[in-house]
Amino acid sequence: QLHQNSYIQTMMLVFSEFQQENWASTAVSFFTAYSQEDLMDHDICNLALDHHTSMIIVPSGRKWSPDGLYESDDNVIRSVNASLLDRAPCSVGVLNDRSYRTKKKSNGTVNIGVIFIGGKDDREAISLAKWMRQNPRVSLTVIRFLSGQEPDKNKNWDYLVDNGVLNDLKETYASSGNFVYAEKIVNGGPAMATAVRLAAEDYDLMIVGRGRDDDLLDVSG
Numbered sequence: 001q002l003h004q005n006s007y008i009q010t011m012m013l014v015f016s017e018f019q020q021e022n023w024a025s026t027a028v029s030f031f032t033a034y035s036q037e038d039l040m041d042h043d044i045c046n047l048a049l050d051h052h053t054s055m056i057i058v059p060s061g062r063k064w065s066p067d068g069l070y071e072s073d074d075n076v077i078r079s080v081n082a083s084l085l086d087r088a089p090c091s092v093g094v095l096n097d098r099s100y101r102t103k104k105k106s107n108g109t110v111n112i113g114v115i116f117i118g119g120k121d122d123r124e125a126i127s128l129a130k131w132m133r134q135n136p137r138v139s140l141t142v143i144r145f146l147s148g149q150e151p152d153k154n155k156n157w158d159y160l161v162d163n164g165v166l167n168d169l170k171e172t173y174a175s176s177g178n179f180v181y182a183e184k185i186v187n188g189g190p191a192m193a194t195a196v197r198l199a200a201e202d203y204d205l206m207i208v209g210r211g212r213d214d215d216l217l218d219v220s221g
Helices: 005-023 038-052 075-087 099-103 120-132 158-174 189-198
Strands: 055-059 062-064 068-073 091-095 112-117 138-146 179-185 206-209
Touching: 038 055, 038 075, 055 075, 055 179, 075 091, 112 120, 112 189, 120 138, 120 158, 120 206, 138 158, 158 179
Parallel strands: 055 091, 112 138, 112 206, 138 179
Antiparallel strands: 062 068
């Protein structure tokens, strides 16, 4: 019944065009798999293992209105995603598609923003963003959120590693265009949520890590 589903047809067309534009490095395969809800994560993980996959990208299951307002959640998809995050043999990217932004004019540049709080997941987000930055059409902005009180550098290994990763990033792109590094001080969860919402409106794609370290930034409240 694939031919009866316009959404699937659109996605197949998008991936086919992507393959044609990147024929030297990309292969696209389409297939349909039927699975029970509580077994979907197993099937996806087995497929990832078979193909030595580095990253699984799944839809968030969240629906947005044309104006960018939250409408509803697909609880089945979100449940599968939660299981994937616990079980996957590789990185998992949960894509929140807020396609209402496509109405805005574009000059051909893809604006990517990275929210950096700290920890191994955020460092992986930086690695992914650097890989994307190899495309000359990509403009990259990294925003590091800091608390008003600096953590004890001598006791927090992640803090030291984070600084090393960010310093390397700034040195790599210091003399190149389409790169911005900024720091913002936030105190508490509400301030963090507000800052992220405001930042998200400026970018075509936001990359954030999953985990966080309470010793680096308190996002409670």
